[in-house]
Amino acid sequence: MIDDVSRPTWPDDFIGALNALYDSCNRPPYRKLAEVSEHLGDVYGRRDLPSLSTTGIFDVLAGRRKRLPSAAWVASFVLSCQRRAWETGVRPDDPGTASLPGWQARLRAARSAARDVPPPRPPAGGAALAPPEREPARRVRLTESQRATVAGYGPHGRGLLGRAAAGDADALYRVAVLLGTDPARGEETVPLLIEAAAAGHPGALDLLDASPDGLDAQEAARHAHRLGDRAGRGRERAGREVALVYYQAAVRGGRLDAAFAITEILQHAGEPPGGGRPG
Numbered sequence: 001m002i003d004d005v006s007r008p009t010w011p012d013d014f015i016g017a018l019n020a021l022y023d024s025c026n027r028p029p030y031r032k033l034a035e036v037s038e039h040l041g042d043v044y045g046r047r048d049l050p051s052l053s054t055t056g057i058f059d060v061l062a063g064r065r066k067r068l069p070s071a072a073w074v075a076s077f078v079l080s081c082q083r084r085a086w087e088t089g090v091r092p093d094d095p096g097t098a099s100l101p102g103w104q105a106r107l108r109a110a111r112s113a114a115r116d117v118p119p120p121r122p123p124a125g126g127a128a129l130a131p132p133e134r135e136p137a138r139r140v141r142l143t144e145s146q147r148a149t150v151a152g153y154g155p156h157g158r159g160l161l162g163r164a165a166a167g168d169a170d171a172l173y174r175v176a177v178l179l180g181t182d183p184a185r186g187e188e189t190v191p192l193l194i195e196a197a198a199a200g201h202p203g204a205l206d207l208l209d210a211s212p213d214g215l216d217a218q219e220a221a222r223h224a225h226r227l228g229d230r231a232g233r234g235r236e237r238a239g240r241e242v243a244l245v246y247y248q249a250a251v252r253g254g255r256l257d258a259a260f261a262i263t264e265i266l267q268h269a270g271e272p273p274g275g276g277r278p279g
Contacts, residue, residue, distance in 0.1 A: 011114045013110065014109075014110035015060065015068075019061050028081065028084040028085070033081065034054055034080075036084050038051050040083075044079060046075075046097070049079070050070075052076055054205050055202075055205060064198050068111055075103070078100065079096070140165075140167075140191060142164065146175075146179060149178070150175055150178055153245045156245045164192075169195070169196040169204070172193075176196070180216075180219075181220045181224055182253075186216060186220075187215075189207075189220075190215070193207055193208040207219060222250075222255070224250040225250040225258050231246065240268070243261070
């Protein structure tokens, strides 16, 4: 348990302590912690605490933030974890705000250690540029088998591979969806989703939150079906082809209703622009 007298000194240790608390509370879904945080004022009488977001929780726990979280954010996170653990029976009681002084002391120690670390030297010939608020997704190296699977979806799949290789967050998310509709490949999607989620992609965050140990094929199929709907069932050939890719993946993941969408697209593909049947 994290509630001992030891206090991490270095910033990385403090983030590790937050992760240890999260683990000890049975790793509640980020969206559940965000929901709990919205009611902290009613439960503890603290109106000064911010609501959490799934993106913010992920960024902090993954060490993606350049700076340590604020004292108010730490308080919200700790209280939300403790409350959720008590509500689900993971902890026998909720220590409430009694645990906050120790966490604030840890945070002050980590900040003090961070100030003692000399800042990086600026590059020669100019001042250092301020880092971006959010880092882009990093490039992910796909295996030959993964590349072959995605390329098998045709031009759209091959286009995704090029974008994913360059670190495009949306492409990484879509590649994960296509791979994840195969029940045997769920675990392979985690690195892709982590990188896309770290860049703030909402779909990747949703999937990673729902399946932190590997993408569930049915969950992947749900997202694939949604991507197919988004691509549209109109008469534009490019849109129909993209929709077919995701509907086909959805069928593979168990969404049999996507087969009806495929049939509808193929029927429309046989119609001339005026709406009649070919002569």
